[in-house]
Structure formats: structure tokens, C-alpha cells
Amino acid sequence: MSIKTILASATVALSLSTAAFAQDPTKVGFVYVGPVNDGGWSQHHHESVMEMKEHFGDAIELVEQASVPEGADAERVFTQMALSGADVIFATSFGYMDPIINVAAKFPDVKFEHATGYKTAENVGVYSARFYEGRAVEGLLAGEMTKSNKIGYIGSFPIPEVIRGINASYLEAKKVNPDVEMSVVWLNTWFDPAKEADAAQALIDNGVDVVLQHTDSTAPQITAQKAGDVYTFGQAADMAEFAPMPRISSIIDVWAPYYIERVQAVIDGTWESDNTWDGIGAGMVGIGEITDAVPADVKADAEALRDAIAAGDYHPFTGPINKQDGSVWLAEGEVADDGALAGLNFYVEGLTGDIPQ
Amino acid sequence: MITLVKRPTPSRLWIVLTPLVAVLLTMVAGAALFAMLGKDPIEAIRTIFWDPLFNPQFAAYSRPQLLVKAGPLILIAIGLSLGFRAGIWNIGAEGQYIMGAICGAAVGLAAYPIDAWWVFAAMVLGGLAGGTAWAMIPAVLRVAFKTNEILVSLMLVYVAENLLASMAVGALRNPEGGGFPGSRNLSQYPAAANPELIAGTGMHWGVVAAFIAVIFAYVILSRHMLGFQIRLTGQSPRAARFAGVNAARLILICLGISGGLAGLAGLFEVSGPAGQISIDFGSGYGFTAIIVAFLGRLNPIGILLAGLLMALTYIGGELAQFMLGLPASAIQVFQGMLLMFLLALDVLTNYSLRWRKRETA
Numbered sequence: 001m002s003i004k005t006i007l008a009s010a011t012v013a014l015s016l017s018t019a020a021f022a023q024d025p026t027k028v029g030f031v032y033v034g035p036v037n038d039g040g041w042s043q044h045h046h047e048s049v050m051e052m053k054e055h056f057g058d059a060i061e062l063v064e065q066a067s068v069p070e071g072a073d074a075e076r077v078f079t080q081m082a083l084s085g086a087d088v089i090f091a092t093s094f095g096y097m098d099p100i101i102n103v104a105a106k107f108p109d110v111k112f113e114h115a116t117g118y119k120t121a122e123n124v125g126v127y128s129a130r131f132y133e134g135r136a137v138e139g140l141l142a143g144e145m146t147k148s149n150k151i152g153y154i155g156s157f158p159i160p161e162v163i164r165g166i167n168a169s170y171l172e173a174k175k176v177n178p179d180v181e182m183s184v185v186w187l188n189t190w191f192d193p194a195k196e197a198d199a200a201q202a203l204i205d206n207g208v209d210v211v212l213q214h215t216d217s218t219a220p221q222i223t224a225q226k227a228g229d230v231y232t233f234g235q236a237a238d239m240a241e242f243a244p245m246p247r248i249s250s251i252i253d254v255w256a257p258y259y260i261e262r263v264q265a266v267i268d269g270t271w272e273s274d275n276t277w278d279g280i281g282a283g284m285v286g287i288g289e290i291t292d293a294v295p296a297d298v299k300a301d302a303e304a305l306r307d308a309i310a311a312g313d314y315h316p317f318t319g320p321i322n323k324q325d326g327s328v329w330l331a332e333g334e335v336a337d338d339g340a341l342a343g344l345n346f347y348v349e350g351l352t353g354d355i356p357q
Numbered sequence: 358m359i360t361l362v363k364r365p366t367p368s369r370l371w372i373v374l375t376p377l378v379a380v381l382l383t384m385v386a387g388a389a390l391f392a393m394l395g396k397d398p399i400e401a402i403r404t405i406f407w408d409p410l411f412n413p414q415f416a417a418y419s420r421p422q423l424l425v426k427a428g429p430l431i432l433i434a435i436g437l438s439l440g441f442r443a444g445i446w447n448i449g450a451e452g453q454y455i456m457g458a459i460c461g462a463a464v465g466l467a468a469y470p471i472d473a474w475w476v477f478a479a480m481v482l483g484g485l486a487g488g489t490a491w492a493m494i495p496a497v498l499r500v501a502f503k504t505n506e507i508l509v510s511l512m513l514v515y516v517a518e519n520l521l522a523s524m525a526v527g528a529l530r531n532p533e534g535g536g537f538p539g540s541r542n543l544s545q546y547p548a549a550a551n552p553e554l555i556a557g558t559g560m561h562w563g564v565v566a567a568f569i570a571v572i573f574a575y576v577i578l579s580r581h582m583l584g585f586q587i588r589l590t591g592q593s594p595r596a597a598r599f600a601g602v603n604a605a606r607l608i609l610i611c612l613g614i615s616g617g618l619a620g621l622a623g624l625f626e627v628s629g630p631a632g633q634i635s636i637d638f639g640s641g642y643g644f645t646a647i648i649v650a651f652l653g654r655l656n657p658i659g660i661l662l663a664g665l666l667m668a669l670t671y672i673g674g675e676l677a678q679f680m681l682g683l684p685a686s687a688i689q690v691f692q693g694m695l696l697m698f699l700l701a702l703d704v705l706t707n708y709s710l711r712w713r714k715r716e717t718a
Contacts, residue, residue: 029679035686063679067686070637072630076422077675083415084680095637098542118537157636158526159537188522188636343537356526 025061026267028052029086031077032066033093034191040216040236041190041253042066045092045115047237048255055260059267070095078103082110088266090259091115093190094159100124111271113262116161118342120273127258130279131161132168132341133309134251135212136316137287137302138233141249142210143173143180144298145231152203153184154196154213154220158356160344162214167348168316169212172305174350183208186356193219204230211246221247231293238288249302250288257283277338280310317341322349361708371706376652376659379698380666386698387691396681404680405673405691415676421559423668425630428564429454429622431664433646435570436618438655439577440611443590447612449495449510450619451643452517453488457620458627459517459524460487462634465549466529466540476548480624481562488620489613491517496612500605506612518639525636540634543627551629563625567664570618574657587611619643648696670695 030049034042046064053062063086068077074096081089082103088111091100097117104112104124112124120126142151151173155162166184173180183206185199196215200223203211210231213220218239224230224246232242234250258276265271278284287306290299308314319330324347330336347355384406388398409419433450440447447453461484468476495509526538533541543549554560578584590597590607598604622642631638649667653659674688 064682065675065679066684069640071635071640072425072626072632073640073675075630076426076672077679079418080415080672080676081679083418084676085414094537095539095635098539098632157522157538188519356523 024085025059026088026263027061027063027084027086028263028266029081029089030062030064031068031074031081031089031091031093031096032064033070033095034067034216036064036066038191038216039218039239042092042216044237044253045255048253048259049090051256052259052263055256056263056267060263071099075099075102078112079106082107086110088113088263088271091117094157094161111266120275122273125262125272125274125276127262127274127276128161129253129284130277131251131253131285132164132316133279134285134287135165135168136172136309137306138212138249138251139169139172140176140302140305141233141290141294141298142169142212142231143175143177144301145248145294146173146177146180146210147229148207148209149177149179149181150206150208150210151180151182152200152206152208152211153182154199154203154211154215155184155186156190156214157188158186158345160342163347163355164341164344165212165214166351167344170351171316171321171348176301182351184351184353187215188356189215191216193217196220197223200224201227218242234288240288243289244291244293247288247291248293249290252286252288254284254286280306281312323347324349324351358713360711360713361704362711363708364706367706368709371702372654375699375702375706376654376663379652379695379702382698382702383691383695386694390687390690391683394683394687396683401677401681401683404677405670405688407673408676408680409669409672417557419672419676421553421557422672423665424559424564425561426668426671427664428561428567429626429642430646430649430667431567431661432563432570432622432625433615433619433643434649434653434660434664435567435574435657436615437646438650438653438657438660439574439587440615441591441650442578442655443587443607443611444594445608445611446507447492447495447510447615448507448647449492449512449514449643450615450646451639451641452510452514453491453616453619454623454626454643455514455517455521455639456491456623457484457488458623458631458638459521459529459634460484460490460620461624462540462543462627463524463529465543465546465628468549469541469546472548474548477551477628480549480628481621484620484624485617486620488623489617491620492612492616493609496609500608506608510612514643521634521638522636525634525638529634531633538636542632544629544632549628551625561625561629563622563629566621566625568661571657571661578657583610619646648692652696652699667692 032042036043036046065077068074090113092115094116097119100112100114101119104121108123114126116128117126153166170182187195196217197219200211200220204227211220211224212233213235216236221232221239221242224232230246231248232246234247236253238250238252239247290302315335317336319334320332321330323329384402388402391401392398408415410416437447437450461480464483465480495506498504498509499506529540531541551562586602590602649663653663670692677683678685
């Protein structure tokens with residue numbers, strides 16, 4: 001087949017798909033990095049999507065694809081979705097960044113939304129939640145609840161988003177409990193129940209009695225439940241099935257309102273590239289119910305912290321804060337700006353160990 | 358009752374027929390599976406096998422993608438097949454693929470931003486060296502200490518994966534990436550990029566290398582002394598020893614070739630379709646290539662066809678996922694059935710079926 005015919009058929013395909021836009025419902029595509037039943041990140045996106053679908057009903061056509069590896073395969077999946085006539089495509093993992101930018105350049109009429117990334121374009125918007133606000137609340141609870149003064153943190157990838165969470169929870173834990181120590185385990189995966197269970201077990205064996213996680217499965221909760229006197233927090237989803245123990249609270253990603261708003265904008269033709277970074281105040285980060293395993297006064301403190309952050313009265317990264325090496329990061333009363341937070345790649349003072357390099 | 362009778366020699370007819378029958382049986386069983394999931398089975402099979410090739414909406418894009426996806430599979434599987442024929446089991450091609458990508462990309466990133474023709478050539482050598490060196494570890498251990506190359510090569514995959522993660526967040530990280538993991542994008546650095554050679558065909562250097570590898574493997578196996586030694590060792594190691602085949606040398610050569618080709622596949626992938634070293638760069642090509650090698654009967658031409666077929670099930674499978682809402686795991690089951698039917702039908706190559714009347718007591 002000559003190049004000419006390939007190009008010709010490509011044009012036919014394009015015109016076919018644009019013609020289809022006119023009559024058909026708005027086609028919305030979602031791509032997930034994990035299975036939709038991972039119990040955490042991907043499942044929660046999927047559930048928010050279902051909520052969004054319920055809101056719009058037949059006004060939209062929904063297509064979803066799960067377990068798409070980040071890299072060359074992702075680029076093909078986005079392209080095929082765009083070719084199939086999708087009007088807007090949501091890419092719900094950080095590693096989809098370069099593929100999305102490449103594909104978006106080829107399909108100027110299709111809108112793209114990328115979760116947790118930082119590269120935007122005319123037709124690529126990014127959105128993320130200020131999870132670190134929730135981490136601060138978790139940190140307070142962890143610092144109060146630990147009896148061994150040892151907190152464990154299961155890290156996924158050493159990217160700024162994860163490092164922010166570690167720093168935010170450590171700072172708050174240290175404030176309420178100066179003797180607290182935090183050990184971080186890096187897994188280099190978002191979802192791997194076996195590895196997560198191993199990491200939780202290793203932490204618990206080392207005397208840790210509160211485990212925070214930035215990985216998506218419920219394996220750490222199961223491990224903690226078996227170990228007994230260990231506290232955990234739901235991640236991405238509420239994980240309420242592990243309440244009141246070991247799960248004493250959770251950070252919930254609340255995506256549905258954002259999805260509804262953005263899809264509505266596509267339907268109305270008012271969609272514009274954005275850079276959304278909302279927290280507890282705007283309702284994108286939810287703090288799951290703090291259970292009765294937590295003493296009433298601690299619970300009240302945590303809720304006060306939550307409300308102060310939501311109201312904008314308190315920022316978890318307010319100086320004085322030193323970097324791990326002892327040098328000054330934020331002076332007394334200084335608040336970290338979003339640019340510095342977006343690229344955060346160091347531990348704060350007091351944290352031990354190195355960020356994998 | 359039915360009994361199996363061993364054939365004096367493997368049936369030539371069944372060697373050719375089993376892959377075809379396996380594909381057909383997979384389609385039938387797959388259709389049943391999709392029907393049970395409440396999907397139209399005919400439409401599902403059509404979406405997987407027909408739409409990527411002939412649906413005007415997708416074909417212009419997915420036909421070239423077939424080559425992009427099949428290229429590394431074929432390149433790796435060709436290397437593996439030489440060893441498999443001689444009974445040398447390199448299960449760690451995924452690790453060699455990753456190491457080839459790391460070493461090749463490292464050469465390119467070190468040269469950044471020099472704009473010269475030799476940059477890509479040096480990267481190719483780097484990829485070749487990385488994959489070969491990684492495969493030499495199980496090879497030398499086997500020759501020197503009689504360790505099991507299946508285990509050693511497989512375990513080294515996990516070592517390579519962790520090295521990859523370390524490279525993506527450390528030594529090879531993009532200094533302009535704002536602290537995020539992942540190297541510079543090589544496909545945006547012209548001297549190091551492995552672009553489409555002819556626009557709209559999907560043909561990049563990795564695909565070219567795969568075709569060359571098919572031809573070389575064919576010539577080596579059918580015309581070359583090395584090919585004779587490989588086949589002889591696979592059929593009868595004792596006879597090979599009497600015929601003067603140096604077993605240690607053959608192990609080093611077979612693992613070296615398969616590692617080198619896997620490393621090349623990694624290099625072509627990282628500089629082309631993937632573009633960068635990232636934590637999730639390894640996407641299982643090294644393991645899928647094992648399926649491709651067996652699906653292609655360890656025969657170079659067969660591997661070429663098997664690689665294309667496997668790529669088709671991937672691309673069609675993705676289409677079926679979002680067009681029909683089939684779960685990803687159903688597609689994986691479908692691909693798994695292909696290998697299972699093939700191996701199950703292999704019995705017919707070596708045995709024939711006989712009806713025998715039950716003897717009365």
C-alpha cells in the first residue's frame with residue numbers, strides 16, 4: 001500500500017470521526033494504570049467516573065481502559081481512543097505525561113486531562129489534589145497514636161507528590177510527639193499487594209505501630225489487622241471495611257465533582273486547558289471518618305487541623321522548616337509556594353535515610 | 358477408547374498445522390468466554406482480529422503499530438529460539454532488554470547535546486553490549502559452576518528492574534525534569550532518536566533489525582555449522598558431544614546472541630516508541646517473546662508470523678477493551694489460551710491418536 005492511500009484513508013477516518021461528533025453523545029475516555037478493582041487509586045477514579053456517568057446518563061458515552069502500562073503502550077491506547085472519536089480523554093496516572101503530550105499534538109480537536117502531571121498544552125489540562133493536606137492530618141493522628149514512637153511510611157515512587165506527603169505527615173507528627181521517628185520504605189510501584197504486605201510486615205517487625213501508605217492496595221491494612229495493635233489509614237479510597245481498627249481514618253480522593261465540571265465544559269464547548277490543584281477546602285481531598293479507636297481529644301485536634309487547612313488558616317508547610325541537611329528551607333512564618341512544592345525533592349530535617357537516587 | 362501412539366518421527370504435517378489449529382481453537386474458546394461475559398462473541402473476535410487491520414477508522418494507525426509492537430517481540434524471540442533449540446533456556450530476556458535500554462540510553466544521554474551521526478551508532482553498540490553482558494552472567498555461571506541458567510537469568514530480571522528504577526530517579530534522570538523521575542526524551546533529541554524511517558509505516562530501526570535477524574537466523578540454522586551444532590545439541594546432547602561440539606562454547610554463544618538481540622530491542626524501544634528511560638519502561642516484551650518463540654515453532658519464519666499475530670492480539674485486545682468494554686483480564690486469558698492450546702496440541706506432533714476397542718474381560 002502506498003503512503004498516499006494510507007494518508008487518504010487516515011483523512012477519511014478523521015472526517016468520519018468528526019462527522020460523528022455532531023449527532024452522537026459526547027464521548028469520554030478514561031485510562032487507568034491499575035485494575036479497576038485495586039481497592040485504591042484506579043478503583044477510586046473508576047468509581048468517581050461511574051458517579052459522573054450517572055450524572056450525565058445518556059448525554060455521554062463512556063469508554064474505559066484499565067491496566068495500561070505507562071510508556072509506549074499508553075501512547076497507542078490514547079491514539080486509538082482519539083481515533084475512535086473520543087471528545088475528551090482523562091489519563092489518570094503520572095507516567096502518562098509524555099505520551100499524552102505527544103498524542104494531544106496529533107489531535108488538536110480532542111481535549112486531554114492528565115492527573116498529577118505538570119506538562120500542559122492548548123488541549124491538555126492537568127489536575128491533582130493537595131493530598132499533602134490530608135497527610136498532615138494523618139501525621140497528627142500517627143504522632144498521637146504511636147506507643148513505640150515509630151511510624152512507618154510505604155512510599156511508591158520517589159516523585160515530589162510522594163515526598164510532599166512524607167514531609168507533611170512527618171512535620172505534623174513531630175509537632176505533637178517530638179520523640180517520633182519515621183521509617184520510609186520505597187517500593188517503586190503504585191500497586192503490588194504482595195510487596196506492600198511485605199513492606200508493612202517488615203515495618204511492623206521493626207517496632208512500627210502506625211503505618212502510612214502511598215500505595216494503592218489494601219494489603220497493608222490486612223497485614224496490620226493480622227499483627228493486631230497497629231494503626232493504618234485508607235489511601236485514595238476510604239477502605240472503611242478495615243474500620244475502626246486498623247484503619248483509623250483515610251484520605252479520600254474526591255474526583256467526581258471535577259469530572260462532572262470538566263465534562264460539562266466539553267459538552268458546552270467552554271473547555272479550556274487548566275492547571276487545577278485543589279485540596280480539602282475545595283472538596284477534592286476528603287478525610288475519612290476518624291474512628292472510635294482514636295481518643296476523643298485527639299480526634300478533636302485532628303478535626304480542628306482539618307478545618308483550619310480547609311479554611312485556609314493554616315498551611316502544612318509553614319516555616320520555620322529546615323531541610324534534612326540542616327540548611328534553612330522556610331524561615332519563621334514563611335509559607336512554601338506552589339512552585340517549590342510541585343518540585344519538592346528533599347526530606348525535611350529529622351527524617352532519616354535517603355530518597356532513592 | 359482413544360490411545361496415544363508415539364510416532365517414529367514428529368509429524369511434519371502437524372508441525373505446520375498445530376499453530377493454525379491452536380489459533381482457531383483459541384478463537385472458539387475465546388468467543389465462548391466473551392459470550393459468557395455478555396458480549397457479542399462475533400463482534401469481539403472481529404474487533405480483535407479484523408478491526409486493527411481493516412477498519413477504516415483505525416487501520417491507518419494500527420497497521421503500522423503492528424510492526425512497532427511486533428518488532429521487539431520478533432527480535433528477542435529470534436535470539437531466544439537459537440538457545441531454546443539447543444536446550445539452553447534463557448528466561449531472562451526481559452532483564453537483558455532493560456539493560457540494553459539502560460546502557461544504550463546512557464551513551465546517548467552522555468553525548469547530549471552533540472549532534473553527530475555516530476551518537477546513534479554508539480548507542481546501538483551500547484545496547485548490544487548491555488544485553489550481551491547481562492546474559493553473560495548466567496552463561497559464565499553455568500559454564501564455570503554448572504548453575505541453572507533458567508533461575509539465574511530469571512532472577513537477574515528483577516535485579517535489572519530495580520536498576521532501571523534507580524536509573525530513572527538517579528543517574529539518568531532528566532536534569533530539567535523538575536525532580537520527576539525519567540530521563541530526557543531521546544525521541545526529541547535528533548541525533549539519538551530512532552524515528553519512523555518512512556512516515557506512516559511504523560518502520561523504525563528496530564523493525565529493520567528484526568527482519569535482518571530473521572534472515573540471519575534462517576541462514577545460520579539451515580546453512581551454517583553453528584546451526585547444525587545447535588540442532589544436534591538440542592536433539593541429542595550426547596551425540597553432539599561425540600560429534601565434537603563444545604558445549605561450553607555453545608552456551609556462551611547462544612546466551613550471548615539472545616542477550617545481545619534483547620539488548621538491541623531495548624535500545625531501539627527506548628530511543629523510539631518509548632522515548633525515555635522511565636521506571637515502568639520494561640513492559641514485558643522479554644517474557645512475551647518466549648511465547649512468540651514457541652508459537653513460531655522456534656523457526657525464524659514462524660517467529661516472524663507469530664510476532665505479528667501476538668502484536669495483533671495486543672492491539673486488537675486494546676480496541677476490544679474500550680470499544681466493547683471487555684475487561685483487561687479477559688484479553689490476557691485469551692492470549693494465555695493461545696499458548697496453552699499450542700502446547701496441548703503439540704502432543705499430536707509426536708503422537709498419533711488411535712481408536713482401540715476396550716478389551717473384554
